[in-house]
């Protein structure tokens with residue numbers, strides 16, 4: 001089981017998809033619930049609101065100045081969790097309230113819902129070195145205004161680590177965490193103070209090397225520079241350098 005907080009969303013998915021053609025959703029929900037949780041009708045049908053614990057990430061020496069980058073990083077995780085839960089519940093063809101908020105054709109909504117449900121399912125397996133990387137981050141990054149190329153660049157980072165194709169690949173890689181942590185790092189870079197000190201991005205921009213769960217901040221910054229017009233504009237404004245050149249490296253992408 002992926003964790004206590006996931007039971008409510010899988011119970012909600014199990015109840016939502018009770019029609020013909022929804023078996024894939026029910027199967028994914030069932031493998032994440034105990035037999036008792038499947039039977040438990042008292043559990044409210046509610047999304048997981050979650051919580052963020054900051055104290056372990058704020059050092060005494062940095063003090064209050066360290067809060068903002070940590071908050072931005074953690075809000076990135078909150079954003080992906082909320083999006084995935086909402087999308088997982090948004091696949092029923094005949095649910096008019098969902099159709100109003102979604103803007104997608106019913107068939108596309110159903111596919112996005114399935115990708116989000118697979119993302120939720122993959123939480124139980126994030127440290128499996130062979131994990132099939134969940135495709136839902138393509139939906140996520142495009143929904144928050146980034147490019148498909150940026151999402152593909154982050155997938156490539158995770159896949160290269162999985163295949164040990166990079167210099168000094170990390171032992172004990174958790175590919176699922178790797179993709180999710182790149183969300184936290186990118187949010188900190190996209191929203192934080194780029195003119196600040198190295199520790200204005202969390203984890204620290206300069207001295208944070210990759211570990212089993214986090215890509216290097218510089219790798220995520222590179223993906224943003226190559227693929228995010230918004231980030232390039234922020235960098236231009238922060239450092240007064242105009243991008244009058246074409247970036248030479250063609251970042252390859254992984255298609256879902």
Ligand SMILES: [Zn+2]
Nearest residue numbers: 073077181184
């Ligand atoms: Zn994180």
